Amino acid sequence: MLKYLNTTLGAAAIALSLGGAAFAQDSAEPIIIPTHNWSSQVVMAYVIGGIFESIGDKVEYVPADSQAVYEAIRNGDITISHEVWQSTFGASFYNAMAKGGIIDVGNHDASTLEELGVPRYVIEQNLCPGLPAWEALKECAAVFATADSEGKGRILEGPQSWHGDLMPDRIKALGLDDKYVVKFAGSADAIWAELASAKKEGRGIITFNWTPNFTDAEGFDFIQFPVYTDGCRIADGGDGSCGSPLGWMKKAANYKFPKTHPAAYTIFSKLSFTTTQIGQMAALVDIDKLSHEDAAKKWLAENEAVWMPWTK
Amino acid sequence: MRARLLRSGPLQLVLLIAVFLGLYFTIPAVEGNPFWRLPHLIAGWPEKINNAVSYLMFEWLPIDIYDPEIDDYEASPLLKEVTRGLSTGVLFSIDALRELLLGGVKTIAAFVGWDYARAHPDLVWPALPWTIVAAGATLLGYALKGKWLAALAAFATVYIAVFGQWEPAMETLSLVLIAAPICFALGLLLGVAAFRSRRVEAVLTPLLNVAQTMPHFSYLVPVMVMFGVGDHAGAIATIIFATPPMVRLTILGLKKVPLEVIEAAMMSGCTDRQLMRKVMIPAARRDILIGVNQMIMQCLALAVIASFIGAKGLGYNLLLALNQLRIGQALELGVCIVLIAVVLDRLSLAWANKATNYFADQSFVFRHKYSLIFAGIFVGGIALAALGGLIFGDGINYFYMIPHNKGITTENFWQSGVDWMVENWYQGLQGFNRGLITQVLIPMKTAFLGMPVMATFVLTMGIGYIVGGVRSALTVALLLLFIALTDWWDRALITAYMATFAVIVSVIIGFSAGVLSAHSDRASKVVLLLCDTFQTFPSFIYLIPVIMLFGVTDTSVLIAVIIYATIPATRYTVEGLRSVPVALQDLGLMSGANWFQRFSSIELPLALPHIMLGINQTVIFALFMVIIGAMIGTDDLGQYILKALSDKNGIGNGLMLGLCVAFMGLAVDHVIQTWARKQRALLGLV
Numbered sequence: 001m002l003k004y005l006n007t008t009l010g011a012a013a014i015a016l017s018l019g020g021a022a023f024a025q026d027s028a029e030p031i032i033i034p035t036h037n038w039s040s041q042v043v044m045a046y047v048i049g050g051i052f053e054s055i056g057d058k059v060e061y062v063p064a065d066s067q068a069v070y071e072a073i074r075n076g077d078i079t080i081s082h083e084v085w086q087s088t089f090g091a092s093f094y095n096a097m098a099k100g101g102i103i104d105v106g107n108h109d110a111s112t113l114e115e116l117g118v119p120r121y122v123i124e125q126n127l128c129p130g131l132p133a134w135e136a137l138k139e140c141a142a143v144f145a146t147a148d149s150e151g152k153g154r155i156l157e158g159p160q161s162w163h164g165d166l167m168p169d170r171i172k173a174l175g176l177d178d179k180y181v182v183k184f185a186g187s188a189d190a191i192w193a194e195l196a197s198a199k200k201e202g203r204g205i206i207t208f209n210w211t212p213n214f215t216d217a218e219g220f221d222f223i224q225f226p227v228y229t230d231g232c233r234i235a236d237g238g239d240g241s242c243g244s245p246l247g248w249m250k251k252a253a254n255y256k257f258p259k260t261h262p263a264a265y266t267i268f269s270k271l272s273f274t275t276t277q278i279g280q281m282a283a284l285v286d287i288d289k290l291s292h293e294d295a296a297k298k299w300l301a302e303n304e305a306v307w308m309p310w311t312k
Numbered sequence: 313m314r315a316r317l318l319r320s321g322p323l324q325l326v327l328l329i330a331v332f333l334g335l336y337f338t339i340p341a342v343e344g345n346p347f348w349r350l351p352h353l354i355a356g357w358p359e360k361i362n363n364a365v366s367y368l369m370f371e372w373l374p375i376d377i378y379d380p381e382i383d384d385y386e387a388s389p390l391l392k393e394v395t396r397g398l399s400t401g402v403l404f405s406i407d408a409l410r411e412l413l414l415g416g417v418k419t420i421a422a423f424v425g426w427d428y429a430r431a432h433p434d435l436v437w438p439a440l441p442w443t444i445v446a447a448g449a450t451l452l453g454y455a456l457k458g459k460w461l462a463a464l465a466a467f468a469t470v471y472i473a474v475f476g477q478w479e480p481a482m483e484t485l486s487l488v489l490i491a492a493p494i495c496f497a498l499g500l501l502l503g504v505a506a507f508r509s510r511r512v513e514a515v516l517t518p519l520l521n522v523a524q525t526m527p528h529f530s531y532l533v534p535v536m537v538m539f540g541v542g543d544h545a546g547a548i549a550t551i552i553f554a555t556p557p558m559v560r561l562t563i564l565g566l567k568k569v570p571l572e573v574i575e576a577a578m579m580s581g582c583t584d585r586q587l588m589r590k591v592m593i594p595a596a597r598r599d600i601l602i603g604v605n606q607m608i609m610q611c612l613a614l615a616v617i618a619s620f621i622g623a624k625g626l627g628y629n630l631l632l633a634l635n636q637l638r639i640g641q642a643l644e645l646g647v648c649i650v651l652i653a654v655v656l657d658r659l660s661l662a663w664a665n666k667a668t669n670y671f672a673d674q675s676f677v678f679r680h681k682y683s684l685i686f687a688g689i690f691v692g693g694i695a696l697a698a699l700g701g702l703i704f705g706d707g708i709n710y711f712y713m714i715p716h717n718k719g720i721t722t723e724n725f726w727q728s729g730v731d732w733m734v735e736n737w738y739q740g741l742q743g744f745n746r747g748l749i750t751q752v753l754i755p756m757k758t759a760f761l762g763m764p765v766m767a768t769f770v771l772t773m774g775i776g777y778i779v780g781g782v783r784s785a786l787t788v789a790l791l792l793l794f795i796a797l798t799d800w801w802d803r804a805l806i807t808a809y810m811a812t813f814a815v816i817v818s819v820i821i822g823f824s825a826g827v828l829s830a831h832s833d834r835a836s837k838v839v840l841l842l843c844d845t846f847q848t849f850p851s852f853i854y855l856i857p858v859i860m861l862f863g864v865t866d867t868s869v870l871i872a873v874i875i876y877a878t879i880p881a882t883r884y885t886v887e888g889l890r891s892v893p894v895a896l897q898d899l900g901l902m903s904g905a906n907w908f909q910r911f912s913s914i915e916l917p918l919a920l921p922h923i924m925l926g927i928n929q930t931v932i933f934a935l936f937m938v939i940i941g942a943m944i945g946t947d948d949l950g951q952y953i954l955k956a957l958s959d960k961n962g963i964g965n966g967l968m969l970g971l972c973v974a975f976m977g978l979a980v981d982h983v984i985q986t987w988a989r990k991q992r993a994l995l996g997l998v
Binding site: 027028029030034035037038039042056058062063064065067068069070071072075077078089091092095099146147148150156159160161183184185186187188189190191192193194196197200201214256285286291292 | 366379425426427429430532533536537540541542619620621622623624628631632634635636637716717718731734735738739742745746749750753754855856859860861862863864865866867941942943944945946947951954955957958959960962
């Protein structure tokens with residue numbers, strides 16, 4: 001018994017000395033961080049894990065599907081999620097929240113944009129004069145035609161589970177539906193494969209995409225649709241003829257997290273990355289070809305000024 | 313005379329098609345017309361299933377559980393505690409095995425507590441140097457079979473290590489080594505139980521049918537809700553997926569044991585238990601071992617899918633690589649999966665076939681020869697790792713553990729291959745792609761969607777009737793009725809159109825390849841090896857290059873489906889033709905029949921029942937892959953199954969959609985099985 005007490009005290013002492021501040025009563029059970037299948041998210045998982053480890057907490061990483069993860073957080077199988085994108089995961093996140101067990105831990109600095117766009121060379125080579133203004137699309141449907149689009153231009157949208165019929169509705173509301181068809185891709189991978197193939201051929205392609213991600217580095221321009229205003233979407237009572245708003249990127253956690261790991265939770269709620277920082281994390285893997293773990297180590301070492309203050 | 317005419321199959325078929333076409337063109341396509349589309353009477357079921365599962369998992373029989381983490385009591389439902397208890401057990405086993413191979417702290421922490429583990433950061437179980445595992449596997453191969461198996465095991469382990477995939481491979485291996493024995497035990501137990509009791513078999517058969525035809529994506533969410541996310545969930549999904557073939561082949565094997573053998577055993581005074589253990593199971597070993605082979609293949613075939621719900625290892629890394637479009641890396645990972653499958657399969661086969669020498673009186677050293685050699689390997693491996701520590705200094709100790717992705721790689725070679733393919737083939741393939749889509753696929757899809765529900769039922773029930781009488785007609789009708797009453801009938805028609813197209817092409821390719829190779833021993837061996845390889849090679853890898861060439865179109869989906877569905881068509885054709893008794897072939901030869909005559913009037917008719925079973929498997933493989941094709945982009949049931957991962961009614965939707973796909977497969981399965989059974993009886997093959 002005495003021995004057990006000693007070890008507990010020892011643990012507390014170590015945690016204190018590492019944590020450096022008064023909040024060091026975090027549980028020794030590991031904090032479970034999900035990893036999905038895109039670079040910035042995985043690197044950020046290791047970055048956040050590294051920050052938690054720096055105050056003496058244990059961390060574990062578990063691969064999980066990016067849509068199904070919210071149900072797992074709600075049930076306590078996973079502790080946090082650090083990249084909740086508004087338009088792709090908003091629905092899953094709020095569905096899980098409505099069932100209880102998941103809490104909103106605030107937004108990142110980074111604002112996201114999830115919108116239709118074209119690779120930069122489409123504009124540089126003037127494949128469709130007038131882009132990125134959306135009106136230009138009226139004149140060059142043929143540039144974006146594909147084998148299955150029956151002569152119309154093809155707009156590649158993300159999976160339907162991301163935002164339902166938002167894009168078909170918008171195309172219709174803008175009167176582009178006689179010149180364009182919307183095709184739902186099945187996964188992000190399918191979009192990347194089409195983009196890569198189009199780039200090699202130098203052919204025109206309109207696809208759903210988002211920033212920040214690795215395509216920023218190669219150059220990708222979003223089409224300027226009519227400005228988003230509150231209530232302009234069909235779901236909100238409008239006619240749907242508007243572009244996407246700048247979106248948020250949230251952090252989420254299981255409801256027990258503040259109580260089991262108060263120190264880590266405090267850090268997690270202060271923690272906030274900018275678009276540039278997220279881009280850096282992705283680039284370390286996608287451009288510099290580091291492994292995800294090494295990329296996280298490098299980022300943490302080079303950016304102590306950014307994350308150290310959150311632990312204080 | 314007239315009566316006999318009406319009973320002739322071909323004429324009935326012609327009549328049936330005439331009626332079908334008549335209905336097709338006369339029933340107006342009006343919403344609300346029940347002959348056009350049935351009312352969606354069971355569209356509300358997913359929500360009900362969902363509520364029922366949620367109630368059972370999250371509300372039913374709450375018990376107060378003390379949670380030391382938040383220092384408070386929490387009401388937790390009984391069922392959740394039970395499933396989570398099971399999860400903890402499975403996860404502990406996987407982690408323990410994994411840390412034995414790779415090192416870690418979780419198993420130790422499970423015994424001494426995390427607080428103690430945190431206080432003693434040096435208390436970490438060390439990883440086993442990869443050289444020991446590799447040499448151990450080689451030794452095992454040698455001990456069980458001989459130098460060829462040893463060479464295979466050595467090649468596989470060295471490949472995995474040198475290519476820098478040791479860590480993910482051992483992660484996958486630890487999951488499979490826990491899941492596979494559970495599948496084996498469960499499969500054998502259920503198989504024996506079904507053999508002993510007709511009632512158990514009656515309950516088990518439909519469950520097995522559904523489990524084998526339901527796309528794996530559709531039970532991911534239920535597994536996740538019940539068991540959580542992590543390696544344990546991956547293992548449980550793997551067990552659901554891999555056990556059915558084991559059960560099925562156990563039943564088959566036991567049923568084939570000759571009555572004489574059983575009687576001989578009874579006469580020697582065997583108890584029930586002895587009869588099963590010492591006589592029946594050994595006598596049925598051939599089929600049971602095929603079951604083990606299938607089970608191991610299935611376990612590794614699920615490696616990628618299992619990572620959707622938390623399984624670490626090769627599958628997860630493969631998805632990561634694909635998201636970065638690093639096809640070369642994905643390919644190397646895929647090869648690792650295949651190698652593990654092949655080595656495990658061959659090792660288990662060799663182990664099961666190893667004869668025990670009951671009479672030898674061997675010395676201690678001889679009996680424990682291999683244990684002693686392994687002890688030597690163990691010491692040697694550690695010495696080598698220590699030596700490596702000296703040689704490599706602060707760098708990576710390649711003799712101890714080659715870190716992930718720090719080995720050699722052929723990635724650039726494959727990557728430039730893919731680039732070359734896109735640059736040189738894309739333009740040329742566009743004409744083909746456009747022609748196929750506009751001339752074949754779109755008209756075919758329109759035709760399927762324009763089919764009145766009445767016409768569909770007449771056609772399918774009619775075929776059922778011709779093949780198996782009223783019973784089959786009703787079975788088929790009930791299976792399809794379930795789909796027709798959901799609000800996914802149109803989606804199901806699209807799935808049916810894609811599966812039909814893919815099956816036709818796959819059967820043509822598979823049948824031709826099978827016929828061409830069946831006549832040579834060597835060619836059939838090569839073809840069967842290719843079949844094994846492609847069955848475990850993760851199909852996700854070829855999705856990406858296919859999209860690059862054909863875009864997000866139905867062509868891409870269908871090409872991926874055809875690659876996968878050709879496997880069973882080929883395999884069963886080869887097996888069917890090769891199982892034709894040599895005596896019968898000789899007989900043909902003696903009567904002066906030429907090659908073509910022998911083939912068309914002896915071999916083909918005799919092999920046809922088996923080939924039809926291959927077509928049956930082709931249909932099921934095609935349905936599976938059409939669903940995975942949703943990752944490319946489809947508008948069929950698969951799209952909804954993927955969507956169920958994030959739905960509010962995810963459990964209910966996933967299960968119901970899965971059942972829709974399963975029932976389509978089962979309807980085809982029923983008709984073909986019935987036909988093959990009758991045909992075999994006619995040929996006197998039973």
